[in-house]
Amino acid sequence: xxxxxxxxRHARIVTARRRGTVYACPDDVRRCREQRPAGPVRTCVxxxxxxxxxxxxxxxxxxxxxxxxxxxxHPGRGAWLxxxxxxxxxxxxxxxxxxxxxxxxxxxxxxxxxFLT
Numbered sequence: 846x847x848x849x850x851x852x853x854r855h856a857r858i859v860t861a862r863r864r865g866t867v868y869a870c871p872d873d874v875r876r877c878r879e880q881r882p883a884g885p886v887r888t889c890v891x892x893x894x895x896x897x898x899x900x901x902x903x904x905x906x907x908x909x910x911x912x913x914x915x916x917x918x919h920p921g922r923g924a925w926l927x928x929x930x931x932x933x934x935x936x937x938x939x940x941x942x943x944x945x946x947x948x949x950x951x952x953x954x955x956x957x958x959x960f961l962t
Contacts, residue, residue, distance in 0.1 A: 887925040890941040891932030901925040904942070904957055911942055911952045913960040922946050930961055 885898045903914040903923040914923060924945035926932055933954065936942055942952050 889927045889932055889936075890924045890945045891926055891929075891934075891936035891939075896927070898925065900927070902928045902957075902960075906942075906946045906948050906952055909948075909950050909952060911954045911957050913957050915960075926957075928961060930958070933957060933961060 883897075886895050887898045887901050888895050889901060903917050903919075903925055904911050905914050905919040905921055905923045906912070907919070912919065917923075922945075924936075924942055926936060937954060942954065943949070946952070
């Protein structure tokens with residue numbers, strides 16, 4: 846048995862291209878864009894909270910050593926961390942750096958610890 850579709854009598858629905866979110870009217874789209882952060886958002890591997898990338902420190906693995914990358918110029922996969930010793934200790938306890946950087950060896954965090962102190 847065929848399914849009959851009713852004609853739409855509601856206001857026209859605007860579909861946003863990001864994340865498939867559907868808004869009822871263009872005013873909701875405008876309001877949503879105003880609430881977005883200005884720059885990219887990253888997750889701290891220590892405390893797992895989301896923050897603007899400008900407030901986080903990028904670290905990369907270079908030959909088994911975790912190196913701070915404050916200028917964000919080193920090639921390869923990076924992990925993001927709040928510039929705080931508490932987040933560094935939490936990430937070490939969780940073993941978050943090898944997982945975030947997809948490394949099979951244990952990484953030495955002495956350089957990052959020296960950078961933060």
